[in-house]
Amino acid sequence: MRLEEKVSIITGAGGGMGRVAALRFAAEGSKVVAADNQPDAAEETVRQIRADGGEATPITVDISREADARAMVDVAIHKYGRLDVLYNNAGIMPEADHSVLDTPVEIWDQVMAVNVRGVYLACKYAIPRMIENRAGSIINVSSFVALVGCSVPQDAYTASKGAILALTRSLAVQFAPQGIRTNAILPGPVETPLLMDWLVRDEQAKKIRLARNPSGRFGKPDEVVSLAVYLASDESAWTNGASLVIDGGISVNYF
Numbered sequence: 661m662r663l664e665e666k667v668s669i670i671t672g673a674g675g676g677m678g679r680v681a682a683l684r685f686a687a688e689g690s691k692v693v694a695a696d697n698q699p700d701a702a703e704e705t706v707r708q709i710r711a712d713g714g715e716a717t718p719i720t721v722d723i724s725r726e727a728d729a730r731a732m733v734d735v736a737i738h739k740y741g742r743l744d745v746l747y748n749n750a751g752i753m754p755e756a757d758h759s760v761l762d763t764p765v766e767i768w769d770q771v772m773a774v775n776v777r778g779v780y781l782a783c784k785y786a787i788p789r790m791i792e793n794r795a796g797s798i799i800n801v802s803s804f805v806a807l808v809g810c811s812v813p814q815d816a817y818t819a820s821k822g823a824i825l826a827l828t829r830s831l832a833v834q835f836a837p838q839g840i841r842t843n844a845i846l847p848g849p850v851e852t853p854l855l856m857d858w859l860v861r862d863e864q865a866k867k868i869r870l871a872r873n874p875s876g877r878f879g880k881p882d883e884v885v886s887l888a889v890y891l892a893s894d895e896s897a898w899t900n901g902a903s904l905v906i907d908g909g910i911s912v913n914y915f
C-alpha cells in the first residue's frame with residue numbers, strides 16, 4: 661500500500677473529490693481525518709471507509725474559522741499521534757461569483773475566506789506538527805482557471821486559486837529544509853457536484869468548457885485523486901513547489 665502508516669487530513673472530505681480522496685487514501689493504508697462543514701457528509705465518508713476496513717475519523721469544520729482549523733489538527737494528533745499529509749481540498753464556487761463588475765463584496769469575501777484563508781489556517785496549525793517529525797506533504801487544490809482567462813468569468817474563484825499557487829511556492833521554499841513538501845494540483849473541469857450543479861443551470865458555460873477541452877470530456881474525480889496519492893506518498897519525495905496541471909489539455913488549447 662502506498663500510504664501505509666501515514667496520517668492524512670483531507671478537507672472537504674464529505675463530497676466530490678474530497679470523498680473520493682478519503683476513500684482512496686484509506687484504501688492505500690492512510691488513517692484519514694475527514695473534515696467537512698456538512699457533518700452528515702463527513703460521517704458518511706467515514707462510514708464508507710470503515711465498511712471497507714479502513715481507519716478514519718470525521719470532524720465538522722468550517723475551514724475558514726481559525727478555531728475549527730486548530731481543532732482539526734488537534735484531532736489528528738490526539739487520535740493518531742502524528743500528521744503526515746494535509747490535503748487542502750475544500751473550496752467553494754458560488755453562483756453569484758461572476759465578473760468583478762457584478763460580484764457582490766460579500767461573495768468575494770466568502771470565496772476568499774474559504775478558498776484562501778482556509779488553506780492558510782490549516783497550514784498554520786498543521787505545519788508545526790509536521791516540523792516535529794521533519795516530514796510532511798501539503799497538497800493544495802488550485803484550478804486550471806488560475807492559469808487562463810475565461811469569457812464566462814468567476815473572478816473571485818479565479819483570484820482565490822491564483823493565491824493558492826503563490827502560497828504553495830512560498831511554503832515550498834520556507835519549509836523544505838524541515839522536510840515538508842508543498843505542491844499544488846490544478847484540475848480542469850471535473851464531474852463533481854461543485855461543477856455539475858452550476859453547469860446544469862448554465863448551458864453556455866458547459867458548452868465552452870467541453871468544446872475547449874481536447875479530451876472532449878470532463879475529468880473524473882479518481883483521475884485527480886491519483887495525482888494526490890502520488891503527492892501524499894514517499895514516491896514524490898523530491899516533488900516540491902510544483903503546480904501540477906491535470907485537465908485533459910484545456911489550458912494548453914490555443915483554439
Ligand SMILES: NC(=O)c1ccc[n+]([C@@H]2O[C@H](COP(=O)([O-])OP(=O)(O)OC[C@H]3O[C@@H](n4cnc5c(N)ncnc54)[C@H](O)[C@@H]3O)[C@@H](O)[C@H]2O)c1
Binds near residue numbers: 671
Ligand atoms: N470540480 C471541478 O471541476 C474543479 C476544478 C478545479 C478545481 N476544483 C477544486 O477542487 C476542490 C474540490 O472540489 P469539488 O468539485 O470536489 O467540490 P464539491 O463542492 O463537490 O465538494 C467540496 C466539499 O467541501 C466542503 N466544504 C465547502 N465549504 C467548506 C468549508 N468552509 N469548510 C469545510 N468544508 C467545506 C463541501 O461540503 C463539500 O463536501 C475545490 O477546491 C475546488 O475548487 C474543482
